[in-house]
Amino acid sequence: MSLPHELDDRIHPPSKDEDPTQLSLMLSGKPYLASDPYICRIRDDQARKVWEVNQTVDMGPRMKVMSELVRMAKEVYIVQGFFCEYGFNITIGEDVFIGANCTFLDVCPIKIGTRTMFGPNVQVLTPSHPISPEERNGLQGREWAIPVSIGNDCWIGAGVTICPGVTIGDGCTVGAATVVTKDIPSRSVVVGNPGRVIKKIKEDGTLETVN
Numbered sequence: 001m002s003l004p005h006e007l008d009d010r011i012h013p014p015s016k017d018e019d020p021t022q023l024s025l026m027l028s029g030k031p032y033l034a035s036d037p038y039i040c041r042i043r044d045d046q047a048r049k050v051w052e053v054n055q056t057v058d059m060g061p062r063m064k065v066m067s068e069l070v071r072m073a074k075e076v077y078i079v080q081g082f083f084c085e086y087g088f089n090i091t092i093g094e095d096v097f098i099g100a101n102c103t104f105l106d107v108c109p110i111k112i113g114t115r116t117m118f119g120p121n122v123q124v125l126t127p128s129h130p131i132s133p134e135e136r137n138g139l140q141g142r143e144w145a146i147p148v149s150i151g152n153d154c155w156i157g158a159g160v161t162i163c164p165g166v167t168i169g170d171g172c173t174v175g176a177a178t179v180v181t182k183d184i185p186s187r188s189v190v191v192g193n194p195g196r197v198i199k200k201i202k203e204d205g206t207l208e209t210v211n
Contacts, residue, residue: 005020063077082103127143146165149167174191
């Protein structure tokens with residue numbers, strides 16, 4: 001089986017005294033220990049890169065630095081205040097705008113399609129924890145993550161929270177402060193907590209109310 005750094009050259013290889021087992025479990029969505037020393041070192045290294053990105057004021061140079069952290073296509077613009085844990089688990093298509101202070105917890109992959117836009121303060125979350133407090137066990141228990149996918153031509157409004165495992169189809173509009181807890185079909189308007197589809201967007205641009 002290939003090791004994580006052999007599959008993705010953005011992942012630092014382990015040192016002689018570091019074991020990649022927990023990182024392999026994390027990337028495959030299986031229960032893992034977040035306190036693993038190798039994972040902690042990677043997370044710290046990536047945090048330094050995130051800090052560097054957010055200290056770069058001008059958009060052009062900032063996106064150049066960002067491209068070393070996140071896999072992204074052309075014409076991507078990410079406003080300052082961006083936070084992610086790893087970066088190498090994020091893939092962004094062309095013509096994407098991400099507003100100020102967005103948080104992408106990319107323990108597992110986050111995929112964003114082309115021409116999709118995010119308002120400020122959006123949270124995209126992949127981590128999950130046991131419901132049982134005994135199994136959760138504070139900082140000592142295992143956790144896991146579930147990938148998130150956001151399609152092409154979507155508008156994600158300010159303050160939206162997208163929960164682990166969610167897939168949002170192409171052409172969706174998600175209203176401000178919506179909490180998306182389940183998959184959303186393409187060309188839907190979604191609002192509320194939990195998010196619900198209230199309208200469908202027809203190909204001629206008109207809206208059809210969903211009962």
